[in-house]
Amino acid sequence: MAKEGGYQKVASKNDLKEGGLLRVEPNGKPIVLARVNGKVYAMDAVCSHEGGPLEDGTLEGYELKCPWHYAIFDVRNAKVSDQTVWATDLQSYPVKVDEATGDIMVSLQTTKPADGGGREATVQQQAGQEEEQDSDTLQKKYYEEEERRAADNKLSLELLSKEKLEGTDIMTFKFSRERIDYIAGQYAYFKLDGVQNDSKGPIRHFSIASSPTEQDYVMISTRIRRTPYKQRLALLQEGTKITAWGPEGEFVLQEDRPAVFLSGGIGVTPFRSMIKYATDKQLPVKITMFDSNKTQQDILYKDEFDSWANQNKNLKVIYTVTEEEQHDASWSGERGRIDKSMLERHLTRDEIGEAVFYICGPPGMLKAMQELLQKEMQIPKDRLKVEVFTGY
Ligand code: FES
Structure with a gap:
């Protein structure tokens, strides 16, 4: 329930360890909490660049790095770093922690915060500086x-x-x-x-x-x-x-763990590079790629992948088509979007338990895959690597 100054409980201090991030949604508004040096900060959870989920980012000191294209925000004021100008400033929110109960409370009333005029001035100044710029x-x-x-x-x-x-x-x-x-x-x-x-x-x-x-x-x-x-x-x-x-770019192969590549359409390009490299170098890393395309015609580099899979016993490529005619008997691959049962059909339990999952494709596909892996399959985020494919 909202309290004085619009503060409402969003989490408990036990939910947020030092250096941690936590997404909360007071009144349906996505907010990320960050805890640095014992203090809790709150800011918008959706990146101003292309909507990356900031709670899945990395926090180093006060710097929160977006997991998609690495825009950096200061969690104290939600301002974007000068180094990453492709994103714009976000909104930060006043936080109170009840030390007796451990309740973390956030106020969404950013223009008239209850914790002092200094903060109000900062918020208004920030709003004044914001420029309306389209993403192009x-x-x-x-x-x-x-x-x-x-x-x-x-x-x-x-x-x-x-x-x-x-x-x-x-x-x-x-x-x-x-x-x-x-x-x-x-x-x-x-x-x-x-x-x-x-x-x-x-x-x-x-x-x-x-x-x-x-x-x-x-x-x-x-x-x-x-x-x-x-x-x-x-x-x-x-x-x-x-x-x-x-x-x-940091979307590169981690050679000490099995790799599962989840590719959407033209997002397959960095995977071609990694697969060719691993095959030429005869790396012992096991790679399983799920390559999702609308139709068979859209599958890029298929002949190469098939020939490398013959040469490289550590490589397996599974194609799936999402808009192919159901009755096309010539297609022996998978059909439909990548989902839990498809992954479980082609990966062992050990592979699911150990692999690093690499996702590259359009934003909608990334979001769906992140939800599938993190929510449905409980894959920890330190085993996910995500690249938004922007070459559309
Ligand atoms: S930097 Fe965050 S979505 Fe691109």
Whole structure:
């Protein structure tokens, strides 16, 4: 029940250990609690970038890092770090802890908090500073910032070849490798000349689909949408030079545990890199990939995966199609979305109990997979790695 100043009990101090995060929903509003140096803080739980669940992020000191694209927020005031400008400030909320009962209470009345005028001034100032910016503008700003940070570390790559996956809008591009030194699963930035009027500007980042063991090229695959950037990319002539830099990203293979890859559509690109790398290096790590696509036609790199699965006894690839005609007798793979029973059909209990689960796909798929793993299957979040695939 709400008390004076709008405070209401949302949790007990026992629920939140030091350095921990906890999602609560007073009046249905998603809020994340963080406990640092014995003090409890409350802020919005939904990341301002693309809606990442901040309670699944990592907390280091006062810095809360979003699990999806690593925007950093200060839990004391919910402000986003200057280092991660692709997200915007969130709202923080006053917290009281009843030391006698251990009750944690949060007030949603952020403009007139009960705990002093200083706080009110801060909130109002923050609101005044907030700029209305759409996500494309923010993304553009983020890319510009990344380009500035890359400074002289940019490379000129030559387009060696391009290929379209028949019946789809997916294209694969191979560029000269130059000096890009990356770990399988990382991404890089690609800037094109001659992109006009694209709301996100002339830069995008793509997962590198090739493996570091493929010495001669860097490969990306993407859907060719009707944006000026994508149209320009599709029309690039072989021999054209583009600017690239990177790599970045922490979505990389942990070699000391079995790996389960959950891929949605074009989100398969970093998995190709990791699978090819593990196969070429004959790594002893067991990899099981569930590759979900709408139709058989949409399955990218299928011939390669099938041939690597023949060479690599530690690799198993399960395809599932979500919109395929039920009566197509030629299809011997799975049907429907990845769910608990599908995972249990192909993984042993030990694998489920030990594996690191890697998820890459569109945001809706990530959310569904995170819920499946964490809520239905009680997989702890330190065994989940998530990458939002933004190359759409
Ligand atoms: S940084 Fe949080 S959703 Fe992208």
